[in-house]
Amino acid sequence: MTTTPISDPITARPSPARTFGEIVLTDDVRDRIGAALLPLPNPMEDIDRSLARFYVAFAALPVEQLQEILDFGRHVDTPGVALVRNLPVDPQVPPTPTDGGPSREKRTFVAEGVLLGLSQLLGEPVGFTTEKAGRLVHDVVPVATGATTQTNQSSVVFLNFHNDIVHDDAGRYDVSNPDFLVLHCLRQDAGREAVTYYADARDVSRALDQRVLATLRAPLFRLNAPGSYVRDIAGGVEVLSEPVPIVSGPAHCPEIAVSANGVRGLTADAEAALAELQRTCIEVAHRVHLEPGTALLINNRKGLHARSVFAAKHDGTDRWLQRTYLRRSLWNIRHRGTTADRRVH
Ligand SMILES: O=C(O)CCC(=O)C(=O)O
Ligand SMILES: [Fe+2]
Numbered sequence: 371m372t373t374t375p376i377s378d379p380i381t382a383r384p385s386p387a388r389t390f391g392e393i394v395l396t397d398d399v400r401d402r403i404g405a406a407l408l409p410l411p412n413p414m415e416d417i418d419r420s421l422a423r424f425y426v427a428f429a430a431l432p433v434e435q436l437q438e439i440l441d442f443g444r445h446v447d448t449p450g451v452a453l454v455r456n457l458p459v460d461p462q463v464p465p466t467p468t469d470g471g472p473s474r475e476k477r478t479f480v481a482e483g484v485l486l487g488l489s490q491l492l493g494e495p496v497g498f499t500t501e502k503a504g505r506l507v508h509d510v511v512p513v514a515t516g517a518t519t520q521t522n523q524s525s526v527v528f529l530n531f532h533n534d535i536v537h538d539d540a541g542r543y544d545v546s547n548p549d550f551l552v553l554h555c556l557r558q559d560a561g562r563e564a565v566t567y568y569a570d571a572r573d574v575s576r577a578l579d580q581r582v583l584a585t586l587r588a589p590l591f592r593l594n595a596p597g598s599y600v601r602d603i604a605g606g607v608e609v610l611s612e613p614v615p616i617v618s619g620p621a622h623c624p625e626i627a628v629s630a631n632g633v634r635g636l637t638a639d640a641e642a643a644l645a646e647l648q649r650t651c652i653e654v655a656h657r658v659h660l661e662p663g664t665a666l667l668i669n670n671r672k673g674l675h676a677r678s679v680f681a682a683k684h685d686g687t688d689r690w691l692q693r694t695y696l697r698r699s700l701w702n703i704r705h706r707g708t709t710a711d712r713r714v715h
Contacts, residue, residue, distance in 0.1 A: 387622075389570035389673070390656045391442060391452030393435050400663075402430040404458025407483035417495070417506065417713065424487035436491070442667055443492035443550065443698070446623045450672035451568035453658055454665045457484050463556050463662075465686030470502070470516075470523060471509025482507055485554040485692050488665055492550045493696035496703070497714040498536050500599045501695070504714040510553065510691040512682035520630045521597035522693075525682035531569055531651040531674040532630035534695065537595040537603075538706070541612035544593070544627035546703045546715070548695035551668045555660035559689035564680035566658045566666060569651035570673040571617060571626040577650050582643045586616040590640040593629035600631060610634060616647065625671045651676065660691065 406427035413420035442448050464475035489495050497504040516523025520530060534551055535543040575583055592610040600608060619625045635641035651674055658666055668675055682688045706715035
């Protein structure tokens with residue numbers, strides 16, 4: 371008896387693309403990269419020289435692992451999220467900043483070197499004036515005043531499935547935004563509760579009712595600007611995008627965009643589709659407990675990420691991630707460039 375191969379309705383290919391990657395360094399490679407990074411100065415003193423030094427340090431990666439990370443950054447059919455494990459860490463990690471960072475007590479910069487070293491294998495680190503004051507290394511820490519917001523400062527609420535978007539005067543927040551983000555863990559939350567989720571749009575599209583997917587593919591949605599923009603620039607008033615679809619592009623490699631800070635569906639069906647989307651994301655999502663020595667590479671177009679509730683004390687002992695935003699090229703956001711810093715837009 372012969373069996374007919376099951377064809378996947380989204381990809382029309384025999385088997386769906388792999389949507390999760392995992393790269394584990396050997397102890398020897400970890401120690402070699404750590405030794406190269408330990409004496410280096412604060413990379414912000416001369417960012418482009420530091421990035422060149424990080425290239426040299428990360429040349430210690432075996433060629434197969436280096437290629438896996440490079441392929442993650444450049445190919446359409448590679449996973450949307452990848453976990454890198456057994457990375458070197460700083461000999462001492464100062465108290466977690468309580469005000470959204472940065473720490474003034476950090477004396478070594480192994481964490482920054484790991485973050486930026488991995489980051490530049492995917493793209494160019496970029497800062498946005500409206501996010502963390504344009505810094506290239508973001509501290510993602512719970513902040514008391516933001517505990518219940520749909521921002522990375524929160525802890526007592528589930529941070530809904532979203533991608534990181536950027537307010538733009540053109541009315542589209544999903545165009546100038548990062549292609550990738552990297553999350554690197556310096557300190558895990560004491561209760562080890564915090565979970566980072568990633569739902570790949572390929573898995574989501576396959577799992578959704580096809581009528582709901584068709585609604586999500588129609589320009590029936592207005593994204594609210596990021597919480598930081600609404601809070602710091604717009605005086606707390608929502609600033610909605612042009613009507614856009616949530617899911618766009620070819621069926622086998624869709625792009626997805628959702629604002630954490632709220633999306634307005636323009637019809638009742640559109641509102642219902644948004645609720646269904648959040649439900650489906652949780653069903654198909656990959657789940658990761660980030661701990662020191664691990665970094666999560668996130669494609670910000672292939673999928674949506676989210677974060678669970680976790681306990682925070684705001685006393686220097688809380689969970690601490692560092693984050694970068696990356697563009698494959700700085701050229702096509704040059705209209706936003708600042709004169710003060712060529713990486714800040
Ligand atoms: O805290 C996390 O795990 C993810 C937070 C987040 O959405 C972000 O930093 O963009
Ligand atoms: Fe995010």
